Amino acid sequence: MKIHRRIGALRKMKCFPCQFSNTVKSTQFNTSALMSVFEQADIISTVEFNHSGELLATGDKGGRVVIFQQEQENKTQSHSRGEYNVYSTFQSHEPEFDYLKSLEIEEKINKIRWLPQKNAAQFLLSTNDKTIKLWKISERDKRPEGYNLKEEDGRYRDPTTVTTLRVPVFRPMDLMVEASPRRIFANAHTYHINSISINSDYETYLSADDLRINLWHLEITDRSFNIVDIKPANMEELTEVITAAEFHPNSCNTFVYSSSKGTIRLCDMRASALCDRHSKLFEEPEDPSNRSFFSEIISSISDVKFSHSGRYMMTRDYLSVKIWDLNMENRPVETYQVHEYLRSKLCSLYENDCIFDKFECCWNGSDSIVMTGSYNNFFRMFDRNTKRDITLEASRENNKPRTVLKPRKVCASGKRKKDEISVDSLDFNKKILHTAWHPKENIIAVATTNNLYIFQDKMN
Amino acid sequence: MFMRGLKRKCFDGEEDIEGTLAGIKAIPSYNLQRQSLLDMSLVKLQLCHMLVEPNLCRSVLIANTVRQIQEEMTQDGTWQMINMQNTGQTSVDRLVSTDILCRSSREQAEGKHVPGYSTFSKDFEGDQAQDSSETMSTASSVQALRNLQSNVWEMENSQENKGNFQKSLDQIFETLENKSPNSVEDLFSEVDNSYYDLDTMLTGMMSNTKMGHCDGLEPFPSPTTTTSSSNCKSDLNELDHIVEILVES
Numbered sequence: 004m005k006i007h008r009r010i011g012a013l014r015k016m017k018c019f020p021c022q023f024s025n026t027v028k029s030t031q032f033n034t035s036a037l038m039s040v041f042e043q044a045d046i047i048s049t050v051e052f053n054h055s056g057e058l059l060a061t062g063d064k065g066g067r068v069v070i071f072q073q074e075q076e077n078k079t080q081s082h083s084r085g086e087y088n089v090y091s092t093f094q095s096h097e098p099e100f101d102y103l104k105s106l107e108i109e110e111k112i113n114k115i116r117w118l119p120q121k122n123a124a125q126f127l128l129s130t131n132d133k134t135i136k137l138w139k140i141s142e143r144d145k146r147p148e149g150y151n152l153k154e155e156d157g158r159y160r161d162p163t164t165v166t167t168l169r170v171p172v173f174r175p176m177d178l179m180v181e182a183s184p185r186r187i188f189a190n191a192h193t194y195h196i197n198s199i200s201i202n203s204d205y206e207t208y209l210s211a212d213d214l215r216i217n218l219w220h221l222e223i224t225d226r227s228f229n230i231v232d233i234k235p236a237n238m239e240e241l242t243e244v245i246t247a248a249e250f251h252p253n254s255c256n257t258f259v260y261s262s263s264k265g266t267i268r269l270c271d272m273r274a275s276a277l278c279d280r281h282s283k284l285f286e287e288p289e290d291p292s293n294r295s296f297f298s299e300i301i302s303s304i305s306d307v308k309f310s311h312s313g314r315y316m317m318t319r320d321y322l323s324v325k326i327w328d329l330n331m332e333n334r335p336v337e338t339y340q341v342h343e344y345l346r347s348k349l350c351s352l353y354e355n356d357c358i359f360d361k362f363e364c365c366w367n368g369s370d371s372i373v374m375t376g377s378y379n380n381f382f383r384m385f386d387r388n389t390k391r392d393i394t395l396e397a398s399r400e401n402n403k404p405r406t407v408l409k410p411r412k413v414c415a416s417g418k419r420k421k422d423e424i425s426v427d428s429l430d431f432n433k434k435i436l437h438t439a440w441h442p443k444e445n446i447i448a449v450a451t452t453n454n455l456y457i458f459q460d461k462m463n
Numbered sequence: 464m465f466m467r468g469l470k471r472k473c474f475d476g477e478e479d480i481e482g483t484l485a486g487i488k489a490i491p492s493y494n495l496q497r498q499s500l501l502d503m504s505l506v507k508l509q510l511c512h513m514l515v516e517p518n519l520c521r522s523v524l525i526a527n528t529v530r531q532i533q534e535e536m537t538q539d540g541t542w543q544m545i546n547m548q549n550t551g552q553t554s555v556d557r558l559v560s561t562d563i564l565c566r567s568s569r570e571q572a573e574g575k576h577v578p579g580y581s582t583f584s585k586d587f588e589g590d591q592a593q594d595s596s597e598t599m600s601t602a603s604s605v606q607a608l609r610n611l612q613s614n615v616w617e618m619e620n621s622q623e624n625k626g627n628f629q630k631s632l633d634q635i636f637e638t639l640e641n642k643s644p645n646s647v648e649d650l651f652s653e654v655d656n657s658y659y660d661l662d663t664m665l666t667g668m669m670s671n672t673k674m675g676h677c678d679g680l681e682p683f684p685s686p687t688t689t690t691s692s693s694n695c696k697s698d699l700n701e702l703d704h705i706v707e708i709l710v711e712s
Contacts, residue, residue: 359524
């Protein structure tokens with residue numbers, strides 16, 4: 004049944020065919036160099052590498068998932084890592100209509116999470132606002148030939164014409180990648196799902212919406228356990244929502260969830276069935292000198308990510324990235340300012356709704372560098388060891404294919420130096436909300452509105 | 464608590480070079496800026512897509528900002544001024560029964576946040592007695608809110624708890640008006656009081672007229688003050704008429 008979409012004032016549905024620009028080869032490496040740019044048909048809404056880094060999945064506003072695969076390393080070109088090419092594209096979620104509430108359910112993919120590989124096939128979880136799906140992505144490069152009762156084109160033979168029998172054999176064919184939905188986890192969330200996270204036991208996973216967190220078993224779709232519920236008895240008393248949640252990478256009983264008030268709660272599932280009482284509460288006291296009407300909004304945490312080691316976690320609020328030691332609850336161990344020059348512009352950013360943008364953040368494989376996005380297609384990296392930081396731009400105009408990315412600088416006030424960009428000329432429509440870092444190598448994926456950029460760092 | 468200089472910064476950010484001069488001139492308009500922030504927030508709460516469920520996080524954050532402004536206005540004494548000018552108190556009793564009926568049906572339904580914030584008309588009616596320049600902006604926003612409100616109620620009347628969240632804010636305003644504004648704790652203490660406000664009455668009226676949706680879910684007896692409940696589709700005059708009745712009674 005075709006669902007007619009009414010075009011709301013704030014919804015832009017652009018449909019034009021997928022275009023994939025030609026892969027750009029880089030042979031020179033210094034800091035970061037542009038490797039590939041892919042233009043997508045719709046706004047990219049999530050980016051995620053798989054556990055080996057060989058595959059990179061993106062989800063978009065149109066409910067599609069596009070998976071890129073890294074080419075196997077070429078022995079002759081030992082200094083260049085394999086580049087990424089499109090591997091598979093499929094429609095994960097379709098737009099739905101909730102007849103009871105007379106509201107559309109967006110097909111936009113909010114999150115993708117990969118399962119660790121157990122056999123030849125790959126599995127990932129993708130979710131929109133209401134439904135989570137487990138997808139199996141498998142390759143087929145052989146097909147059976149030589150049937151007795153069927154012709155090669157599929158038509159059935161007349162049995163009377165068969166004089167000899169033969170055994171069908173597998174012959175190689177062009178690689179075909181198939182994606183099929185294996186599980187559909189639906190009807191468990193009243194509010195919009197913002198996070199999914201796979202447990203380290205690889206059997207269960209959690210899904211979090213604005214007010215609740217549910218625990219699922221990957222094999223069971225008709226039942227989930229509610230482990231966190233912050234919905235007040237009286238919705239009138241609602242002042243805080245859940246913004247993100249993640250399982251600890253090593254402890255299968257531990258997870259965290261962040262809130263719109265800037266707090267992070269760590270919960271232990273062994274303590275009780277309903278983890279409404281946190282084991283730890285991470286909150287930094289407010290700086291009274293920076294207090295304004297917007298203090299609460301900018302303290303709202305948009306993303307939380309554990310380090311690979313499991314010792315630290317990183318949170319992203321509107322203006323900063325904070326690193327927390329799980330053993331210390333009263334303040335973060337490190338704070339990095341992403342775009343402090345925006346502090347004086349909060350009113351305008353509130354007016355144009357940019358203050359509600361949810362930026363994500365990510366760790367590199369060794370937990371030494373953290374990365375997050377900003378406006379004007381800028382993204383920032385912070386080196387935790389050297390305390391240096393860099394601002395780079397994901398844009399095709401300014402970055403020639405072979406050259407190294409030039410660090411950018413934003414001039415907050417006063418005299419603008421050459422090559423600096425003033426705050427007022429920043430384009431707030433060009434925002435980088437989603438970034439991902441290869442788990443092992445220095446390859447990063449950065450999503451602007453419609454484009455996916457893949458950069459790699461110097462090899463030696 | 465709030466450093467006035469700090470709040471000014473964000474507005475001055477627009478004014479570039481003459482920032483320093485503007486800063487000095489801006490001191491008296493802090494209230495105006497705060498008021499416009501309040502207006503902006505209320506409009507934001509109204510202007511949500513009705514096609515897709517609105518973003519709960521965003522709505523909660525905006526509502527918290529509104530609360531914050533209201534708290535400050537209370538402490539400033541600005542709120543007290545509004546309170547004294549407000550004349551819509553006597554009609555309260557007549558609305559009680561409607562409200563209780565509305566509430567009981569709604570509370571049975573599953574809690575779901577629908578930020579269909581409608582009129583804080585009482586507050587704005589009070590505001591109209593204030594400084595004329597401030598009144599201009601608020602009066603027009605009142606109209607805008609009323610326009611939006613009728614549309615909003617149209618779409619939401621059959622849904623659970625549609626007024627709940629907005630009621631919390633209305634309740635805050637109500638508490639401020641009825642009680643001493645000095646007791647800030649009162650803002651959140653009286654959760655269970657009836658909501659003597661226009662919104663609830665209108666909710667009842669709207670729900671009543673959309674028979675198709677309501678019959679199965681929330682059978683409302685007609686509110687006592689409903690005059691012409693046949694067609695409530697964006698009929699602004701209708702609403703004004705009713706407001707008039709309430710205010711005059």
